[in-house]
Amino acid sequence: MQEETRLTVTSPLMPDLDEFHEMLQEIWKSRWITNNGTFHRQLEKELASYLKVPYLSLFTNGTLPLITAFQALRITGEVITTPYSFVATTHSLWWNGIKPVFVDIEESSCNMDPSMIEAAITPKTTAILPVHCYGFPCDVDAIKSIADKYGLKVIYDGAHAFGVEKNGDSVLNAGDLSTLSFHATKVYNTIEGGAIVMHDKETKKRIDYLKNFGFAGETEVVAPGINSKMDEIRSVYGILNLRLVDSAIASRRRVAERYRAVLKNVEGISLFEKFPGIKYNYSYFPIMVDSEKFGKTRDRLYEEMKEKNIYGRRYFYPLITHFSTYRSLESAKIDNLPNANRLANSVLCLPLHHSLSDNDVERVLSFFEKR
Ligand code: T4K
Numbered sequence: 001m002q003e004e005t006r007l008t009v010t011s012p013l014m015p016d017l018d019e020f021h022e023m024l025q026e027i028w029k030s031r032w033i034t035n036n037g038t039f040h041r042q043l044e045k046e047l048a049s050y051l052k053v054p055y056l057s058l059f060t061n062g063t064l065p066l067i068t069a070f071q072a073l074r075i076t077g078e079v080i081t082t083p084y085s086f087v088a089t090t091h092s093l094w095w096n097g098i099k100p101v102f103v104d105i106e107e108s109s110c111n112m113d114p115s116m117i118e119a120a121i122t123p124k125t126t127a128i129l130p131v132h133c134y135g136f137p138c139d140v141d142a143i144k145s146i147a148d149k150y151g152l153k154v155i156y157d158g159a160h161a162f163g164v165e166k167n168g169d170s171v172l173n174a175g176d177l178s179t180l181s182f183h184a185t186k187v188y189n190t191i192e193g194g195a196i197v198m199h200d201k202e203t204k205k206r207i208d209y210l211k212n213f214g215f216a217g218e219t220e221v222v223a224p225g226i227n228s229k230m231d232e233i234r235s236v237y238g239i240l241n242l243r244l245v246d247s248a249i250a251s252r253r254r255v256a257e258r259y260r261a262v263l264k265n266v267e268g269i270s271l272f273e274k275f276p277g278i279k280y281n282y283s284y285f286p287i288m289v290d291s292e293k294f295g296k297t298r299d300r301l302y303e304e305m306k307e308k309n310i311y312g313r314r315y316f317y318p319l320i321t322h323f324s325t326y327r328s329l330e331s332a333k334i335d336n337l338p339n340a341n342r343l344a345n346s347v348l349c350l351p352l353h354h355s356l357s358d359n360d361v362e363r364v365l366s367f368f369e370k371r
Pocket of ligand 1: 008009010012015061062063064085089131157159160181183184193311315
């Protein structure tokens with residue numbers, strides 16, 4: 001019997017090859033291939049407009065924007081953050097010599113629980129680093145009121161939040177800065193890529209210097225910046241993908257709705273609630289598996305799917321606090337993070353992307369049929 005095709009948790013959105021080729025010819029003609037080129041500038045403008053944000057600076061991946069954001073705001077000391085994310089979130093603090101202080105998440109959203117923040121503040125606390133996990137918006141109002149009360153900066157890791165809006169406003173406008181990832185696995189990608197979203201021109205200028213070694217002109221270096229400049233080839237790829245992203249999100253929504261319609265009735269499987277007023281991007285489809293009620297553990301389900309060539313992902317297992325770099329921190333203790341630990345052991349992200357066929361979706365759902 002022929003083996004069924006491999007279904008992965010995601011699959012990259014890719015531009016039409018002929019159109020890409022046409023635009024590459026322009027780059028070849030101009031012989032300008034990186035360092036703030038025409039297409040780089042065009043993509044920054046188009047993304048800012050698409051995302052409804054005032055200013056945006058492109059980067060070569062989604063990790064360097066985080067690292068640079070803390071440098072740009074001169075953050076030191078301790079930063080309050082979530083353990084339930086991709087490890088790059090916390091690594092950005094490590095690279096700045098900042099101590100992460102972990103607080104627990106809300107079970108309903110997987111995001112930092114604002115009611116846990118105040119107790120974690122010390123005289124060394126300078127900022128908060130929440131993540132809009134899976135593209136589910138954080139409680140930005142609650143976080144802002146705590147930040148304002150204690151004079152803390154807020155930097156959002158918006159790696160999953162491309163195009164997510166709350167009451168018509170981009171969630172990327174919350175906080176002092178927000179970062180994005182345009183990695184191949186994201187809703188929108190430039191192969192590798194990322195960005196920082198900021199509120200004013202001056203901050204953009206500083207961040208543009210920082211991603212170019214700190215150069216402000218030919219002879220002046222204002223700070224020890226990094227090299228994280230997006231090149232023209234990936235900028236063109238990004239311009240073309242931006243034209244496809246709405247339709248890709250619509251396809252993702254159809255898959256997510258089909259999953260939701262079936263899985264809401266499956267004993268032992270819980271879904272994350274959808275809230276009114278939110279424009280979701282359907283970047284992930286996490287489900288929670290209650291092994292007693294479902295009759296098998298999350299890990300068993302994950303393995304059985306793999307045996308049938310279906311590759312879900314246990315995002316975010318292990319928790320960041322379980323990695324050796326962070327494990328010994330006081331705030332990394334399991335007792336401090338009960339919800340995060342529970343979710344890390346029970347969530348499975350099902351395959352969700354624009355090119356899943358109806359048949360693919362039914363293959364995934366067959367694992368949840370009455371047994
Ligand atoms: N903050 C947050 C909250 C993040 O989630 C991330 C990254 C970052 C910051 C940092 O952003 P970047 O520096 O990465 O831009 C993936 C991604 O590598 C990573 O970008 C992402 N988050 C994380 C959640 O997931 P892996 O190890 O799961 O990726 P990988 O290579 O196993 O890919 C997953 C599946 O996607 C594959 O099984 C198949 C499919 N795939 C992947 C690639 C690369 C393709 O079909 N084609 C491809 O080219 O980390």
